[in-house]
Amino acid sequence: MRHIPRALTALALATTLLAASACGGDSGGAASSSDGGKVTLRFTWWGSDTRTKLTQQVIDAYQKDHPNVTIKGEYGEWSGYWDKLATTVAANDAPDIIQMDEKYLREYADRGALLDLKxxxxxxxSKFEPDTLGAGEFDNGLYGLNAGINSFAVVVNPAAFKTAGVPIPDDKTWTWDDFAKTAAEITSKTGGKITGTGTLGGNEAGLNLWARQNGESLWTKDGKLGVSPEKTTDFFKYILKLRDEKAIPSAEAISQDMNASLDQSAFATGKLAMTFIWSNQLVAFSKATGQQLKLLRVPSTDGKAADNGSYYKGSMFWSISSRSKHQKEAAEFVNYLANSPAAGNVLLAERGVPPNTEVRAEVTPKLQPADAATAKFIQDIKADLGEPSPAPPVGGGQVEKIIQRYTTDVLFGRQAPDAAAKAFLDEVKGGLK
Incomplete structure (x- = not known):
């Protein structure tokens, strides 16, 4: 995900406007038109042309069954989505239904821009997978409804393992030492033509799982930083271990890869045998590599899958504007998106594996191989999962770029792990609101 300072600046302007009209705030549908009259809803999302096409099909089907409702889609690419959304919120002109990302969910909710869906x-x-609602819940409210299940994973290219003559490890028992040994062996046996893995420091999810495996968490439920200097230092030390054992590419190559598009990434272009991804990215990576890829559980400290800190994360969320004049109708359409087999049969797993268990059972036989593999992975890890990770606090959406910067500093030798850990935590704390 990308850094969006302009969006956050614009969003900050919304606080005053929302406060000035507090009497029309989170009314839970009281402002909705329920007399059967004509209603127009604005619905915004980011994503590819494929997502837009499928979403419009769902809109058309819903409008056919609800002739009093017109839904106007507003869509775009990630890069401009957040600036536009922040501007409309600041102008008190937010769309009724908002596709929301976990990084900014609390940011908008804390400023009073989102309806408490409870x-x-x-x-x-009621049909949602247990523990899939947690990431959208905080301060006793539900501000984002999970649109798709996701989990952090290791993706492997079996063809690269075959070329290296290295067996794919048992992901139910492997440790971080096993992971490092496997990655270094691949680099060695291919003469460096294929490097074992990408870095764990490419985004904050790696640090969060590292923390969760050690009794901590990147964020606390009350919106504070929850990982200690000691565990963050250990995290950076492990990244150095991977570098020193030639399990990961050079610092220069990693720095370049952090800014590469998915199609041009080191894994997609066959330079890596493994890397860390969110499970819903398997389809895109499978398409980019032209290979049948495999998802593995993240390693653990003790070799027990149940202790690896994994959890179900929302790939994205459905939110409703607290200023919507048609909250009831907006909620009914969100309910259709989340719970209707008809919508599920169109969207399939485009936004992630459906969290509604009945919808998932309906669509799973229709999934393409990579989507089906993702759905199977999500089901297979279920017994080993912990509770959802808390949503990032206001200002927490910037952590990805910050951790990437300190990871490269450590790899280039510009900072020792303990110094990088302290500086990283100080900078993150300084950015929280």
Whole structure:
């Protein structure tokens, strides 16, 4: 994900406007038109042309069954989405239904821009997978409804393992030492033509799982930084271990890869045998590599899969504007997106594995191989999962770029792990609101 300072600046302007009109705030549907009259809803999302095409099909089907409702789609690429959303919120002109990302969920909710979905009329979560609602919940409210299940994983290219003559490890028992040994062996046996793995420091998810495996967490439930200097130091030390054992590419190559598009990334272009991804990225990486890839559980400290800190994360969320004049109708459409087999049969796993278990059972036989592999992985790891990780606090959405910078500093030798850990934590704390 990309850094969006302009969006956050624009969003900050919304606080005053929302406060000035507090009497029309989180009304839980009270402002909704329920007299059967004509209603127009604005619905915004980011994503590819494929996502837009499928989403429009769902909109068309819903409008056919609800002739009093018109839904106007507003869509775009990630790079401009957040600036536009922040501007519309600041101008008190937010769309009714918002596709939301975990990084900014609390940012918008804390500023009063989102409806507490627990108060929404017509929204049913009874068929959702247990523990899939947690990431959208904080301060006793539900501000984002999980649109798809995700989990952090190791993706492997079996063809690269075959070329190296190295067996794919048992992901139910492997440790971080096993991971490093396997990656270094691949680099050695291919003469460096294929490097074992990408870095664990490419985003904050790696540090979060490292912390969770050691009794901590990147964020606390009350919106504070929860990882200690000691565990962060250990995290950077492990990244150095991978470098020193030639399990990962050079510092220069890693720095370049952090800014590469998915199609041009080191894994997609066959330079790596493994890397860390979110499970819903398997489809895109499978397409980019032209290979049948495999998802593995993240390693653990003690070799027990149940202790590796994994959890179900929302790939993205459905949110409703607290300023919507049609909150009931907006909630009914979100309910259709989340719970209707008809919508599920169109969207399939495009936004991630459906969290509604009945919808998932309906669509799974129709999934393409990579989507089916993702759904199987999500099901296979279920018994070993912990509770959802808390949503990032206000200002926490910037951590990815910060951890990438300190990871490269450590790899280039510009900072020792303990100094990088302290500086990283100080900078993150300084950015929290």
């Amino acid at each position: 108060k929404a009329q017509g929204l049913d979560t």
